[in-house]
Amino acid sequence: xxxxxxxxxxxxxxxxxxxxxxxxxxxxxxxxxxxxxxxxxxxxxxxxxxxxxxxxxxxxxxxxxxxxxxxxxxxxxxxxxxxxxxxxxxxxxxxxxxxxxxxxxxxxxxxxxxxxxxxxxxxxxxxxxxxxxxxxxxxxxxxxxxxxxxxxxxxxxxxxxxxxxxxxxxxxxxxxxxxxxxxxxxxxxxxxxxxxxxxxxxxxxxxxxxxxxxxxxxxxxxxxxxxxxxxxxxxxxxxxxxxxxxxxxxxxxxxxxxxxxxxxxxxxxxxxxxxxxxxxxxxxxxxxxxxxxxxxxxxxxxxxxxx
Numbered sequence: 512x513x514x515x516x517x518x519x520x521x522x523x524x525x526x527x528x529x530x531x532x533x534x535x536x537x538x539x540x541x542x543x544x545x546x547x548x549x550x551x552x553x554x555x556x557x558x559x560x561x562x563x564x565x566x567x568x569x570x571x572x573x574x575x576x577x578x579x580x581x582x583x584x585x586x587x588x589x590x591x592x593x594x595x596x597x598x599x600x601x602x603x604x605x606x607x608x609x610x611x612x613x614x615x616x617x618x619x620x621x622x623x624x625x626x627x628x629x630x631x632x633x634x635x636x637x638x639x640x641x642x643x644x645x646x647x648x649x650x651x652x653x654x655x656x657x658x659x660x661x662x663x664x665x666x667x668x669x670x671x672x673x674x675x676x677x678x679x680x681x682x683x684x685x686x687x688x689x690x691x692x693x694x695x696x697x698x699x700x701x702x703x704x705x706x707x708x709x710x711x712x713x714x715x716x717x718x719x720x721x722x723x724x725x726x727x728x729x730x731x732x733x734x735x736x737x738x739x740x741x742x743x744x745x746x747x748x749x750x751x752x753x754x755x756x757x758x759x760x761x762x763x764x765x766x767x768x769x770x771x772x773x774x775x776x777x778x779x780x781x782x783x784x785x786x787x788x789x790x791x792x793x794x795x796x797x798x799x800x801x802x803x804x805x806x807x808x809x810x811x812x813x814x815x816x817x818x
Contacts, residue, residue, distance in 0.1 A: 517615035522549025524786025525621035527803030548573025633717030641723025646670035658743035667747035775806035
């Protein structure tokens with residue numbers, strides 16, 4: 512079936528794009544491999560998205576976004592995109608379950624990115640129950656408590672500094688004897704009395720009952736193991752964009768994020784990208800929504816001028 516716009520990915524960027532294209536009366540299909548909302552659905556409580564002064568759960572926010580987009584005619588299906596063909600004006604999308612696939616005049620890629628996991632026991636079990644990948648999202652839940660940050664790059668150290676606004680103590684667990692963060696960020700961390708750095712160490716296990724209670728760590732030099740009394744573990748060892756199916760099709764940077772211009776246009780005419788899948792500085796729900804709106808308007812303009 513031929514659509515005006517096919518949106519791949521159903522997080523905030525994709526749902527916003529679908530809202531805008533559907534309201535523009537473009538025949539629009541959104542393809543999401545899981546539940547609409549993406550990573551947002553894993554957030555127990557969101558306090559920093561405008562318009563919800565009492566906060567809102569990630570699941571509820573996602574459902575509201577989906578209902579709003581569907582209200583204007585957005586079609587949503589659950590399926591896996593196997594590959595896309597971008598040759599010619601009409602783009603083709605091959606799906607795993609819908610064997611016929613679909614075609615589109617324009618494609619918006621909003622497949623997002625997923626946190627890089629450390630893969631230790633307890634990480635999955637306590638995700639959302641003390642294990643977090645976003646200090647801005649969850650830091651306020653740990654007021655006057657002890658937390659650990661895993662990582663040593665810019666994101667990890669900046670998030671550790673942010674967490675000192677709430678936590679009693681913030682441990683930085685880093686596998687090397689020096690941080691990788693920019694010098695000025697390191698200086699801020701070193702001068703903060705709430706931050707304690709555990710060098711040459713890796714985490715071995717996250718422990719607790721209903722929530723996180725302890726973090727088991729190991730010194731990679733001495734092999735000595737110890738336990739930290741913490742109520743939260745924030746993991747910042749990087750993100751992996753969901754761009755595997757796009758290799759060789761659109762321009763991506765060295766970290767595999769899609770390169771776009773300010774109008775969300777990729778290197779391929781008629782293909783746009785929005786949200787955490789594209790190269791940008793800040794990855795938040797608010798920025799994803801903005802990307803989705805811009806991508807939709809750009810796609811609408813492209814279709815008007817070319818079809």
